Amino acid sequence: xxxxxxxxxxxxxxxxxxxxxxxxxxxxxxxxxxxxxxxxxxxxxxxxxxxxxxxxxxxxxxxxxxxxxxxxxxxxxxxxxxxxxxxxxxxxxxxxxxxxxxxxxxxxxxxxxxxxxxxxxxxxxxxxxxxxxxxxxxxxxxxxxxxxxxxxxxxxxxxxxxxxxxxxxxxxxxxxxxxxxxxxxxxxxxxxxxxxxxxxxxxxxxxxxxxxxxxxxxxxxxxxxxxxxxxxxxxxxxxxxxxxxxxxxxxxxxxxxxxxxxxxxxxxxxxxxxxxxxx
Amino acid sequence: xxxxxxxxxxxxxxxxxxxxxxxxxxxxxxxxxxxxxxxxxxxxxxxxxxxxxxxxxxxxxxxxxxxxxxxxxxxxxxxxxxxxxxxxxxxxxxxxxxxxxxxxxx
Numbered sequence: 349x350x351x352x353x354x355x356x357x358x359x360x361x362x363x364x365x366x367x368x369x370x371x372x373x374x375x376x377x378x379x380x381x382x383x384x385x386x387x388x389x390x391x392x393x394x395x396x397x398x399x400x401x402x403x404x405x406x407x408x409x410x411x412x413x414x415x416x417x418x419x420x421x422x423x424x425x426x427x428x429x430x431x432x433x434x435x436x437x438x439x440x441x442x443x444x445x446x447x448x449x450x451x452x453x454x455x456x457x458x459x460x461x462x463x464x465x466x467x468x469x470x471x472x473x474x475x476x477x478x479x480x481x482x483x484x485x486x487x488x489x490x491x492x493x494x495x496x497x498x499x500x501x502x503x504x505x506x507x508x509x510x511x512x513x514x515x516x517x518x519x520x521x522x523x524x525x526x527x528x529x530x531x532x533x534x535x536x537x538x539x540x541x542x543x544x545x546x547x548x549x550x551x552x553x554x555x556x557x558x559x560x561x562x563x564x565x566x567x568x569x570x571x572x573x574x575x576x577x578x579x580x581x582x583x584x585x586x587x588x589x590x591x592x593x594x595x596x597x598x599x600x601x602x603x604x605x606x607x608x609x610x611x612x613x614x615x616x617x618x619x620x621x622x623x624x625x626x627x
Numbered sequence: 628x629x630x631x632x633x634x635x636x637x638x639x640x641x642x643x644x645x646x647x648x649x650x651x652x653x654x655x656x657x658x659x660x661x662x663x664x665x666x667x668x669x670x671x672x673x674x675x676x677x678x679x680x681x682x683x684x685x686x687x688x689x690x691x692x693x694x695x696x697x698x699x700x701x702x703x704x705x706x707x708x709x710x711x712x713x714x715x716x717x718x719x720x721x722x723x724x725x726x727x728x729x730x731x732x733x
Contacts (some may be wrong), residue, residue, distance in 0.1 A: 377704035520731075530636055573646050575646050575650060575661065578643075578650055592654030595641075597641075599650075599652040600643065
C-alpha cells in the first residue's frame with residue numbers, strides 16, 4: 349500500500365496535521381485532505397487502483413468529519429450554483445467548491461458512501477463542460493476496444509459483467525466513464541461498483557459500441573434508431589445539477605455520442621454465449 | 628387566436644434532429660420532448676418573424692395536404708401546448724432577436 353502523505357503545513361489548515369490522497373478517475377485527479385488518518389486509509393482501500401501519486405490535482409477538497417445528523421439523513425440531493433460556488437447537499441453530506449479555483453470542502457460522517465457520491469457529482473459537472481458524461485452502464489475492454497452495456501437496475505449490467513470471458517477487462521459493472529476525444533469517445537475504468545462490489549480496471553479504450561440491455565429468451569443484437577438511442581442514453585446518464593446551461597450541454601453530448609457510436613439493443617439469456625457476439 | 632401570431636424557439640432549450648425526430652430538452656427541468664412531423668416543421672420555421680398562418684400556408688399545407696383553416700386551428704393548439712412547456716415563445720408581434728437575447732441573458 350502506498351504511504352499516505354501528510355502535509356503538516358497545509359495553508360488551508362494552519363496548525364493541523366492533515367493527510368492527503370489523490371483519487372484519479374478518468375484522468376481527472378481529485379485531492380482530498382483530512383485530519384482523520386483512519387478515514388483516509390479507508391479511502392485508499394476503497395479506491396485502490398485509482399490512487400494517484402501526482403502532486404497536481406484538478407480539484408482539491410478539505411474533508412471534515414462530523415456526526416451524521418439523524419434529523420436530516422433523509423434529505424434529498426441538491427446540486428446548485430449559488431453566488432458563483434457549487435453547493436452539493438444531501439442528508440449525509442454538505443460540500444461546496446469554487447469553480448474558479450476548483451477548491452472546496454466536504455462535511456460528512458466517516459463513511460465511504462458520501463464522498464463517493466460527491467466524487468460522482470464532481471465528475472459529472474466536469475465532464476458536462478467537455479461533452480462527456482457518466483452513464484449507468486457496465487463496460488469492458490476486449491481486443492483493445494471498449495463496449496458499454498446500459499440499462500436500468502435489473503437490466504443485466506452485473507450479469508453481463510459476471511459472464512465476461514477471461515480476455516475481457518472489466519471497467520465497471522455499474523457506472524461507465526465516457527470522455528470525448530478528437531476521433532471519438534473513450535471509456536475509462538471506474539471504482540464505482542454495483543452488485544459485483546469490485547472496482548474496474550484503471551485503463552481506457554476507444555468505445556466501439558453501446559448496447560442497450562434487455563433480458564430475453566435468446567441472444568440477439570438489433571440496431572437502434574438514433575432517436576430511440578438518445579432517449580435511452582439520456583435516461584441512463586448521471587446528472588444531478590439544476591443548471592440549464594449544463595443540462596443543455598449534457599443533452600447535446602448524448603446526441604453527439606449517438607451520432608458517432610453505434611448503438612444496439614442486446615437481448616440476452618444469462619449464459620456466456622452472449623459474449624461470442626461481442627468482439 | 629384572432630390576431631397575427633408569431634412564434635420563436637426558446638433559448639432555454641436544446642434541440643437536435645435525430646433521424647426524422649426532433650428531440651428537445653428543457654434546460655429548466657430536464658424534460659425531454661419529441662416532436663411529431665408537423666410540430667417539427669413549425670419548430671424549424673419558428674424564427675420569430677414569420678407568422679404562424681404563413682408557416683401553415685407555406686410549409687404545413689403543401690407537405691401534409693390539409694386545408695389551411697383546419698391546419699391553422701391545429702397549429703394554434705400545438706404552439707400553445709409547446710409554449711406552455713417553455714419550448715416556444717408566442718407573441719402577437721414579431722419576436723425580434725433582442726427579445727431572445729434578453730431571455731438568454733436572464
